[in-house]
Amino acid sequence: xxxxxxxxxxxxxxxxxxxxxxSPSTTVFSGTAMTIDYKIIIxxxxxxxxxxxxxxxxxxxxDEIDRVYNKWNPESELSQxxxxxxxxxxxxxxxxxxFLHFTQQIVKxxxxxxxxxxxxxxxxxxxxxxxxISPSKEAIAELIPTVGWDKIHFENGRxxxxxxxxxxxxxxxxxxxxxxxxxERLLQAGFPNTYVEWGGEIRTHGQHPTNRxxxxxxxxxxxxxxxxxIATLSLCDEAIATSGDYLQNWTVDGTTYCHVxxxxxxQPLKIHSNSIASTSVIAPNCALADGLATAAMLFPTVxxxxxxxxxxxxxxxxxxxxxxxxx
Numbered sequence: 001x002x003x004x005x006x007x008x009x010x011x012x013x014x015x016x017x018x019x020x021x022x023s024p025s026t027t028v029f030s031g032t033a034m035t036i037d038y039k040i041i042i043x044x045x046x047x048x049x050x051x052x053x054x055x056x057x058x059x060x061x062x063d064e065i066d067r068v069y070n071k072w073n074p075e076s077e078l079s080q081x082x083x084x085x086x087x088x089x090x091x092x093x094x095x096x097x098x099f100l101h102f103t104q105q106i107v108k109x110x111x112x113x114x115x116x117x118x119x120x121x122x123x124x125x126x127x128x129x130x131x132x133i134s135p136s137k138e139a140i141a142e143l144i145p146t147v148g149w150d151k152i153h154f155e156n157g158r159x160x161x162x163x164x165x166x167x168x169x170x171x172x173x174x175x176x177x178x179x180x181x182x183x184e185r186l187l188q189a190g191f192p193n194t195y196v197e198w199g200g201e202i203r204t205h206g207q208h209p210t211n212r213x214x215x216x217x218x219x220x221x222x223x224x225x226x227x228x229x230i231a232t233l234s235l236c237d238e239a240i241a242t243s244g245d246y247l248q249n250w251t252v253d254g255t256t257y258c259h260v261x262x263x264x265x266x267q268p269l270k271i272h273s274n275s276i277a278s279t280s281v282i283a284p285n286c287a288l289a290d291g292l293a294t295a296a297m298l299f300p301t302v303x304x305x306x307x308x309x310x311x312x313x314x315x316x317x318x319x320x321x322x323x324x325x326x327x
Contacts, residue, residue: 025209027051033062034070036175036199040182043193043209057189061182068095069174071119071167081159082119082167089160099170099177100154102287106173107149109312110295115263119169120146122261125268129250129257140266147263175201176241176290183286203239203286216240238318239286243293244278245271262298269297273326276302282320289319296323 027042040058068077077096084090092100106114120143128135146166153160175198182196183203193206195214204214213234217226226232233240245258249271257268269275279296283289292312299305302325309321 027054029054029058033198034066034072038062038198039195040186040197041195042186042191043195043206044191054186054189054191057185058182061178061185064095064181065174065178068093069099069170069177071169071171078168078170081161084159084161084164086162086164086166087160089158091157092154092159094157096159097154097157100152100159102177103170103173103291104149106288106291106295109315110291110298111308112149112263113298114172114291114295115147115149116168116170116172117147117149117151117166118261118263119167120165121266122169122259125257125261126259129252129268132250132252134252144266147266172294173287173290175199176203176239176286176288179203179239179286201239201241201286201290202235204235205237207236233282235282238282238284239289240280240282241286241289241293242278242280243290243297245269245275245297246277260294260297264298271326274301275326276305276323277326278322278324279305280322282318283316284318288316292319292321296321 025043025045027044027046029038029040029042031038042054046054066073066076070076071078071082073079077093081090081092081096103116107116121140124135124139124143143165146163151162151166152168153162179196179198179201180203182198183194183205186194186196187205193209195204195208196202202216208214213236216233216235243260245260248259250257256271258271260269261267262269271277276297276299279293281289281293281296283292296305296309299308302323305323306321309319309323313319313321
């Protein structure tokens with residue numbers, strides 16, 4: 001297992017070595033979807049007709065993610081499931097059922113640390129932390145019965161949940177899953193050399209047009225100059241995802257919390273000198289990397305997270321972990 005030097009987190013994040021520009025040997029698509037920037041590089045120059053075809057493919061894939069898995073879209077399939085009453089059985093799409101089965105694998109691999117049913121407590125904590133206060137013990141206790149992967153049931157195109165307030169946040173792997181769909185659909189469309197990034201989650205396939213792997217840098221925060229990078233990685237048919245405590249955090253009564261909720265303690269992770277600050281994972285697909293990176297954040301110590309990562313590597317030998325703590 002690779003482990004970065006502790007204390008470097010505040011100086012770097014995973015990012016591409018540079019902002020790739022379109023050249024005679026590449027075609028670049030970029031934009032924003034669901035408030036998150038994306039970048040797709042095709043390892044060849046393509047004409048206007050095929051370019052329009054790929055624009056349609058990209059739009060349809062992003063639209064599918066929004067339409068099925070986006071909790072912020074009140075019309076999405078996920079939002080409809082979240083508003084169901086207890087034991088109300090409904091039909092679900094094949095896409096949703098496949099995704100839930102994959103999510104269940106991550107829940108098991110993570111020993112329950114990755115659990116999308118944390119959403120009710122996540123919403124409670126965030127609404128209070130934004131106001132600079134903590135929720136009451138009573139408010140937390142009221143929502144604890146809604147949390148737990150065993151509270152939802154799905155099989156043969158049917159879904160129900162055991163508690164009306166049980167709800168899911170699939171954002172922990174939905175970005176990675178979208179990246180995977182994009183790469184796989186580009187491959188099916190006849191484009192084997194691709195780089196796809198959405199919100200920092202990255203997957204590559206094939207090679208760069210210069211006949212080398214796609215290169216990703218661990219950049220200094222705020223400095224995209226590849227000459228100043230902490231390290232450079234070569235990705236070939238691989239994905240990388242990062243989770244960290246630096247995106248959203250709040251200090252209440254002298255304690256600093258981040259946006260990640262621990263389903264075992266029902267509280268946000270606390271930021272301190274020995275806490276895990278960032279986890280990054282290379283895996284064969286981006287959804288797996290995304291879920292494992294989130295799960296690794298949820299261990300109380302770097303040592304326990306590292307031991308777990310070693311056990312994951314025995315089952316998935318093509319994974320690599322970077323687990324960084326604050327000091």
